[in-house]
Structure formats: structure tokens, C-alpha cells
Amino acid sequence: MTRLFNDPAAFADEMIEGFAAASAAWVQPVPGGVVRSTRAAEPTVALVIGGGSGHYPAFGGLVGAGLAHGAAMGNLFASPSAQQVHSVAKTADQGRGVLLSYGNYAGDVLHFDQAQARLIAEGHDVRTVVVTDDIWSAPSDRKEQRRGIAGDLAVFKIAGAAAAAGYDLDGVERVARHANERTRSFGVAFTGCTLPGARAPLFEVPPGKMAVGLGIHGEPGIDVVDVPTADELAALFVEGLLKEAPAGAGTRVVPLLNGLGGVKYEELFVVYRAVRRLLAERGLHVVEPEVGELCTSFDMAGCSLTLLWLDDELERLWAAPADAPAYRKGAVPQQERVDVPTQAEADAAIASGSAESQRTAALVGIALDAMVDAIDTAADELGRLDSIAGDGDHGIGMRRGVHAGRDAAQAAIAAGAGAGTTLTACADAWSDKAGGTSGAIWAAMLRELGASLGDDAAPTRTDVAQGCSRARDAVMAFGKAQVGDKTMVDAIVPFADTLTAGVARGDTLTEAWSQAALAAQTAADRTADLAASLGRARSHGDRSIGTPDPGAISFALLTRTVEAVLTESQEQPCSGA
Ligand SMILES: Nc1ncnc2c1ncn2[C@@H]1O[C@H](COP(=O)(O)OP(=O)(O)O)[C@@H](O)[C@H]1O
Numbered sequence: 001m002t003r004l005f006n007d008p009a010a011f012a013d014e015m016i017e018g019f020a021a022a023s024a025a026w027v028q029p030v031p032g033g034v035v036r037s038t039r040a041a042e043p044t045v046a047l048v049i050g051g052g053s054g055h056y057p058a059f060g061g062l063v064g065a066g067l068a069h070g071a072a073m074g075n076l077f078a079s080p081s082a083q084q085v086h087s088v089a090k091t092a093d094q095g096r097g098v099l100l101s102y103g104n105y106a107g108d109v110l111h112f113d114q115a116q117a118r119l120i121a122e123g124h125d126v127r128t129v130v131v132t133d134d135i136w137s138a139p140s141d142r143k144e145q146r147r148g149i150a151g152d153l154a155v156f157k158i159a160g161a162a163a164a165a166g167y168d169l170d171g172v173e174r175v176a177r178h179a180n181e182r183t184r185s186f187g188v189a190f191t192g193c194t195l196p197g198a199r200a201p202l203f204e205v206p207p208g209k210m211a212v213g214l215g216i217h218g219e220p221g222i223d224v225v226d227v228p229t230a231d232e233l234a235a236l237f238v239e240g241l242l243k244e245a246p247a248g249a250g251t252r253v254v255p256l257l258n259g260l261g262g263v264k265y266e267e268l269f270v271v272y273r274a275v276r277r278l279l280a281e282r283g284l285h286v287v288e289p290e291v292g293e294l295c296t297s298f299d300m301a302g303c304s305l306t307l308l309w310l311d312d313e314l315e316r317l318w319a320a321p322a323d324a325p326a327y328r329k330g331a332v333p334q335q336e337r338v339d340v341p342t343q344a345e346a347d348a349a350i351a352s353g354s355a356e357s358q359r360t361a362a363l364v365g366i367a368l369d370a371m372v373d374a375i376d377t378a379a380d381e382l383g384r385l386d387s388i389a390g391d392g393d394h395g396i397g398m399r400r401g402v403h404a405g406r407d408a409a410q411a412a413i414a415a416g417a418g419a420g421t422t423l424t425a426c427a428d429a430w431s432d433k434a435g436g437t438s439g440a441i442w443a444a445m446l447r448e449l450g451a452s453l454g455d456d457a458a459p460t461r462t463d464v465a466q467g468c469s470r471a472r473d474a475v476m477a478f479g480k481a482q483v484g485d486k487t488m489v490d491a492i493v494p495f496a497d498t499l500t501a502g503v504a505r506g507d508t509l510t511e512a513w514s515q516a517a518l519a520a521q522t523a524a525d526r527t528a529d530l531a532a533s534l535g536r537a538r539s540h541g542d543r544s545i546g547t548p549d550p551g552a553i554s555f556a557l558l559t560r561t562v563e564a565v566l567t568e569s570q571e572q573p574c575s576g577a
């Protein structure tokens with residue numbers, strides 16, 4: 001149970017504020033996360049890490065000399081937004097390039113990739129290495145699909161040490177990739193975890209049982225067994241990981257025995273005692289192990305064992321000194337304290353729209369108010385749906401996104417924006433505050449709709465239909481989901497197609513939209529019959545059958561909400577053909 005919080009929606013922001021205040025010797029807050037408050041004598045490649053909150057010391061606790069230069073810190077169990085990653089990486093870059101590194105989750109990949117593209121367009125040299133250490137999250141012939149868990153630390157430590165040693169960006173990327181290839185983790189859990197303010201745990205492990213291979217957000221593993229003794233657990237870990245040993249990996253290994261939040265250090269030491277003995281019996285030599293909390297999952301009782309197989313270069317980098325709020329080793333060279341300018345990105349000037357476009361923008365504002373009310377009402381249910389096959393944060397993410405989007409849109413409308421600029425402002429704020437997969441997807445849709453409506457002429461119903469078709473195409477190109485994968489796309493495609501067909505037939509926008517919203521709802525409901533194959537729910541396989549996809553359900557809800565606004569509108573909206 002997470003007991004101490006104020007407003008649950010503000011938990012991540014308040015946590016980050018407190019963390020930065022308590023860790024000022026190492027980090028300073030910047031928009032989107034934290035960067036180092038110290039600087040080495042010479043500029044180096046910058047290592048920027050990140051992920052959702054709820055996993056401390058991942059990720060902010062690993063920012064400091066010899067480790068990361070910055071961390072983008074997202075909402076609870078939700079990836080940071082592209083804006084957050086961009087802000088942190090831009091601030092951290094010392095002119096020698098940036099390596100982005102994070103655990104392999106759908107939302108993180110979408111947002112980090114967007115940030116990387118933007119940074120490259122601005123002239124930064126940026127590479128990415130995703131961490132894929134969790135052996136139970138995909139079979140060995142699809143290693144690239146595996147999740148990142150406590151092995152994050154192994155990869156970050158190697159990359160950070162290489163940067164500190166003066167490697168160029170090619171070199172830092174190379175060793176980080178090499179470390180990831182030689183890192184394997186195996187996790188177990190005895191209980192679920194409860195997000196702040198939630199009435200029930202995100203998932204449960206039956207009393208007296210242990211979930212084997214369960215991920216750090218409750219993603220299912222491979223088995224549920226009786227809780228073993230500490231020695232039996234150590235044997236399970238060691239045998240499981242050694243079966244997955246990288247080819248030609250040698251005999252020198254770093255074990256990381258990680259507590260996931262609700263297991264005592266003392267219990268971990270009892271397990272470690274047997275881990276060490278078993279590794280020695282298998283002819284492996286242990287190098288500088290770690291036992292403790294390295295990547296947690298709120299109050300989840302569980303632990304994981306990671307093995308990093310060393311070669312000479314990796315061993316030298318693993319042994320190098322580091323000094324971060326939650327990870328210290330050896331003595332780092334004296335660092336200069338710096339005060340990084342932390343100005344938020346300047347708000348883009350709002351261009352005035354034509355009077356006709358401003359009228360459409362006002363209608364967009366009314367629709368967004370209604371969308372806020374709809375999501376506020378549905379948030380708990382969306383969270384419940386997401387907790388069956390996902391990480392339970394869909395309601396939280398949608399609330400953060402739609403509130404921020406509405407507020408930004410209202411500010412744009414007050415500044416005289418047309419419909420296009422209003423929707424773009426909404427998209428940027430939605431993605432920034434929500435993070436996660438749905439934040440990236442909703443932002444992509446709103447941007448495309450805004451581009452179709454523009455700021456000049458009064459948008460026609462064809463403009464709206466084209467905007468929705470562009471949104472559909474953008475989401476499918478960006479997230480790579482097809483109809484039938486059990487995602488929002490299952491509702492977006494019939495919505496956009498039905499709207500386009502209705503408008504082409506000569507229906508009014510309201511008539512065509514009503515048909516389209518009905519098609520979206522029907523398709524969203526039917527996702528209950530499917531097994532998820534993409535996004536976080538992918539790893540839940542058949543467990544998602546019987547429950548509709550939360551993103552499809554929230555999409556359908558919002559299209560029905562807009563339908564009500566169009567129906568109640570005094571004049572026929574977008575009446576031109
Ligand atoms: N590749 C994808 N394309 C489109 N939608 C996706 C994709 N992957 C996941 N989704 C949608 O995102 C929803 C989850 O949103 P959110 O709760 O923000 O995700 P997460 O916390 O998993 O990042 C899913 O229910 C699904 O509808």
C-alpha cells in the first residue's frame with residue numbers, strides 16, 4: 001500500500017520536487033526531470049536515461065558523476081513525454097553527443113524516438129540503446145522485444161563510465177549495446193503493488209504463492225508456484241539465468257540482486273549468500289556485486305537477479321567510480337558545481353486565426369470541456385480495464401492529458417487562435433503531461449486534425465473527415481498497430497472510415513460523426529474478443545480476452561462525447577462541403 005500522498009494526480013511531480021531538493025549535491029531539476037548539478041573537467045558524451053516514476057532509484061537516483069547526466073522522469077508507471085526527454089537531453093548535451101538509454105516499453109520507445117528525431121533535426125548527435133534484460137518477457141529468438149528491468153543499471157553504469165572515460169559517442173553506444181547483450185534478469189513477486197490513491201492493488205499474487213517472471217508493472221510471467229525457501233529461490237534464479245548465458249560469455253559475472261520495494265535487505269542477503277555459492281559451484285567468478293533496491297515497483301514484494309557477463313573492457317567500466325544519489329562506488333575525481341540555466345521552453349507565439357476559424361476553435365473548446373468531464377467520470381473504470389491487461393494507468397494518463405490539452409486550448413483560444421493552432425496547442429500539452437503510449441497517440445491525432453483544419457478558412461466537413469483520416473494514418477504509421485492488434489487503432493479505423501463515407505455521401509457533419517462514433521463504440525466493445533499483440537498488454541497474451549482494450553474504449557467514449565456537443569450546437573458545424 002502506498003500510504004503517503006496528497007493529490008494522487010500530483011504524486012509524481014511532488015516526488016520529483018522532493019527528490020531534487022534532497023539530492024541537490026548531485027542533481028538539479030529541469031523541465032522534464034533532472035540533470036547533474038556537477039560537471040567533469042572536460043566535456044563528455046551525455047548519457048540521458050529515463051522512464052516512468054515508481055521505480056526509484058531508477059531513474060533520477062542514477063544521475064551523477066560516472067553514471068547518467070540526466071533523467072527524464074515520467075508520471076507513475078508511464079513513460080516520460082517526448083517534450084520531457086527533449087528538454088533533459090538538450091540541457092545535458094555538452095557538445096559531444098547524447099546516448100539515450102531506457103527500458104524497452106511501448107510508451108518509452110514512442111516518446112524517446114520522437115525526442116531523438118527532434119534533437120537530431122536541431123543538430124544534436126543522438127543515439128539510442130534500449131535495455132532488454134528480462135528473460136521471461138519474450139523468447140530468446142525475439143530478444144529485442146524483451147522488457148528492461150534491473151539490468152538497466154548494468155547498461156547505464158557501463159555507458160556512464162565510458163562517457164566519463166572520454167569515449168566518443170560511437171564508443172559509448174558500442175559498449176552500452178554490448179553490455180545489454182551480456183545482461184540477463186529474472187524476477188519474481190510475492191504481492192502486487194498499489195498506485196497512490198488506488199483502492200486496490202494493480203494486480204495480486206495469491207497468498208503463499210510466488211509469480212515467476214512477473215514484470216515491474218505486473219506484466220505476467222511464466223508461472224505461479226508456492227513460495228520457495230531463500231536457497232530454492234537462489235537456485236531458480238541461477239539456473240534460469242545460466243540457461244540464457246550469452247554465447248562465449250566467459251566466467252566473470254556481476255550479480256545484481258534487486259529488491260522490488262517490499263522485500264527487506266536482510267532477506268536479500270540471505271538469498272545472495274546462496275546465489276554466490278551457486279555461481280561459484282558453476283565455475284563463475286563474482287565481480288563487485290550489488291544487493292539492494294536498484295529498480296523497484298512501488299510497494300511490490302519481489303526481487304530479481306541480474307547477471308552481467310564481463311569481458312576486460314566491461315569489467316574496467318563496471319569497476320570505475322560513480323557518485324549518484326542512489327549509487328556510489330570508489331572515489332570520483334573532483335567535480336565542479338554548476339548551475340544549469342533551467343528556463344522552460346518559450347511558449348510559441350499564438351498566431352491569430354480568421355474569424356471563421358476562431359468560431360470553430362470555440363467549438364473545439366466546448367468539445368474539450370465535455371471531454372474533460374467524460375474522462376473524469378470514466379477514469380476509474382479506464383484504470384480498472386487497464387489493470388486487467390496493462391499497467392492500470394490509462395485513466396490517470398487520460399485525465400492528465402485531457403486536462404492539460406483543454407487548458408492549453410483555452411489559452412490559445414483566448415489569444416485569438418484559429419482551430420488548427422488550438423488543436424496543435426492541445427496536442428503538445430496532452431502529450432507532455434500524459435506521457436505513455438496513449439499520450440503520444442492522442443497528440444499525433446490532434447496534430448493531424450489541426451493541420452487539416454488550419455487557421456484561415458471556415459473548415460468544411462470534408463476538412464474534418466480528411467483530418468480524421470490523416471490522424472488514422474499517422475497513428476498507424478507511428479505506432480505500427482493494425483486492426484485486430486487490440487489497440488485504439490481498432491476503434492480509430494472504423495471511426496475515420498465511417499466519417500469519410502458519410503461526408504462523401506453528403507451527410508451533415510453531425511450525422512456522419514454520429515455514425516462514426518457508433519462504429520467506434522461497436523469496434524471498441526468487440527476488442528474484448530481479441531488477445532492483445534502490441535503495447536504493454538502484448539505480454540499479457542490471452543489474459544486480455546474478455547476485457548476490451550482501454551485505449552479503444554476511451555477513444556470511443558470521446559467520439560461519443562463530441563457527438564453530443566455537435567448535436568447540441570446551435571448552428572450546423574463545418575457545414576461547407
Ligand atoms: N502501437 C500502438 N498503436 C496504437 N495504440 C496503442 C499502441 N500500443 C498501445 N496502444 C494503446 O494505448 C493504450 C494504453 O495507453 P496507456 O495507458 O497510455 O499506455 P501505457 O501505460 O501502456 O504506455 C492501449 O489500451 C492501446 O489502446
Ligand SMILES: O=C(COP(=O)(O)O)[C@@H](O)CO
Pocket residue numbers: 050051052053055076077078079103105106107108217391435436437536
Ligand atoms: O511504465 C513505464 C513506461 O512504459 P509505458 O509503455 O509508457 O507504460 C515505465 O515505468 C518504464 O519506463
